[in-house]
Amino acid sequence: SSAKFRCAGCGIQLQHEHRESPGYVPANAMEREPAICQRCFRIKHYNEASSVTVDQDEFLRLLGGIASTDSLVVHIVDLFDFQGSLISGLQRFVGHNPVLLAVNKIDLLPLVTNWNRIRNWVQKQARENGLRVVDVVLCSAKRGIGFDRVVEAVSQLRGDRDVYVVGATNVGKSTLINRLIKDYSDLERELTVSRYPGTTLDAVHIPLEDGKHIVDTPGIVYESRLTELIPRRDLASVLPDKPLKPLTYQLNEKQTLFFGAMARFDFVEGERQSFTAYLSSAVPVHRTKLERADELYAEHKGKMLAPPDEEGLAELPAWTRHRLRIPRGAQQDIFVSGLGWLKANSEAGALVDVWAPKGVKVLLRESLI
Numbered sequence: 001s002s003a004k005f006r007c008a009g010c011g012i013q014l015q016h017e018h019r020e021s022p023g024y025v026p027a028n029a030m031e032r033e034p035a036i037c038q039r040c041f042r043i044k045h046y047n048e049a050s051s052v053t054v055d056q057d058e059f060l061r062l063l064g065g066i067a068s069t070d071s072l073v074v075h076i077v078d079l080f081d082f083q084g085s086l087i088s089g090l091q092r093f094v095g096h097n098p099v100l101l102a103v104n105k106i107d108l109l110p111l112v113t114n115w116n117r118i119r120n121w122v123q124k125q126a127r128e129n130g131l132r133v134v135d136v137v138l139c140s141a142k143r144g145i146g147f148d149r150v151v152e153a154v155s156q157l158r159g160d161r162d163v164y165v166v167g168a169t170n171v172g173k174s175t176l177i178n179r180l181i182k183d184y185s186d187l188e189r190e191l192t193v194s195r196y197p198g199t200t201l202d203a204v205h206i207p208l209e210d211g212k213h214i215v216d217t218p219g220i221v222y223e224s225r226l227t228e229l230i231p232r233r234d235l236a237s238v239l240p241d242k243p244l245k246p247l248t249y250q251l252n253e254k255q256t257l258f259f260g261a262m263a264r265f266d267f268v269e270g271e272r273q274s275f276t277a278y279l280s281s282a283v284p285v286h287r288t289k290l291e292r293a294d295e296l297y298a299e300h301k302g303k304m305l306a307p308p309d310e311e312g313l314a315e316l317p318a319w320t321r322h323r324l325r326i327p328r329g330a331q332q333d334i335f336v337s338g339l340g341w342l343k344a345n346s347e348a349g350a351l352v353d354v355w356a357p358k359g360v361k362v363l364l365r366e367s368l369i
């Protein structure tokens with residue numbers, strides 16, 4: 001019925017309301033013949049993939065077809081938000097196809113990092129989340145670090161198969177795909193349409209020289225990541241751009257740290273010990289006594305305790321409390337998806353409360369660093 005309103009590049013239904021949803025085309029380009037969506041337009045004319053997003057249910061519907069293909073799946077995760085960006089249940093729908101885990105944004109960790117340890121940590125965390133991976137490559141799409149290894153691993157593992165690239169939003173998928181397009185693709189060929197059975201959403205197929213494709217799939221929006229909940233204008237303060245500068249706090253029990261107005265950490269019970277914060281340097285940290293914390297927040301939220309500002313806070317879900325018991329004898333991170341983490345340095349154990357907007361993933365994990 002509406003072939004006229006489908007993208008000539010990828011076949012998606014065109015729309016001009018939601019800039020970040022699939023099929024977006026600016027209203028004045030709707031009548032262009034043949035009409036193509038903004039994503040295809042940018043790949044075609046600027047060799048540039050842009051972000052299109054869907055929620056996880058739609059994504060699973062979209063990619064339910066991968067299991068019946070013969071392909072390599074490249075799953076990009078963000079090392080800064082590992083537990084927030086790992087696609088849970090990926091294993092179920094990739095079937096027997098191998099998964100290569102590309103761990104992006106390693107430029108954020110200190111230069112002296114023990115990368116073997118990081119790789120083992122990643123393997124273990126992936127396994128604990130039910131994901132079997134054939135290989136882990138560490139990279140920074142933005143800085144071009146480890147990129148040769150990604151290209152090499154993709155070449156080696158794909159053989160002569162298609163490559164599906166999957167990831168949550170803001171993990172650097174566009175940045176990485178753009179590098180792959182530049183190194184790899186044959187843009188003289190047309191972008192092609194390939195539809196997954198039972199879905200209306202099509203992924204963009206970027207042709208490779210051997211006639212196979214890199215399939216760029218939409219980024220999944222996880223509302224369990226703080227980065228999806230805060231106002232877009234605050235994203236730049238939360239997403240670190242430079243290597244993390246860890247800040248260590250010596251705390252007594254009954255002390256509190258505020259991270260802007262985005263989260264709050266209470267050291268409820270335990271021996272005096274130190275906690276190291278790994279977050280963007282643009283997130284201001286305020287320290288106070290636990291007994292003063294509620295009052296301080298009520299008085300200063302959105303002002304001294306920011307971002308977000310008062311207007312932004314009104315759009316954020318209210319905080320919920322997560323009570324966490326750090327076991328004695330273990331080095332643990334208190335992880336808040338999208339914000340970063342606090343490492344409990346002592347192995348003395350502690351009882352802590354984390355307050356974060358309802359829905360944000362908060363958990364204890366084995367220390368990354």
Ligand code: GDP
Pocket residue numbers: 050051104105106107108139140141142143167168169170171172173174175176219239240241242
């Ligand atoms: P997408 O939503 O997954 O397509 O992610 P983008 O490629 O648009 O990147 C999301 C954000 O992460 C942008 O602010 C990028 O500049 C940033 N980013 C991407 N790759 C890297 C990287 O390797 N290191 C760092 N520090 N930031 C990155």
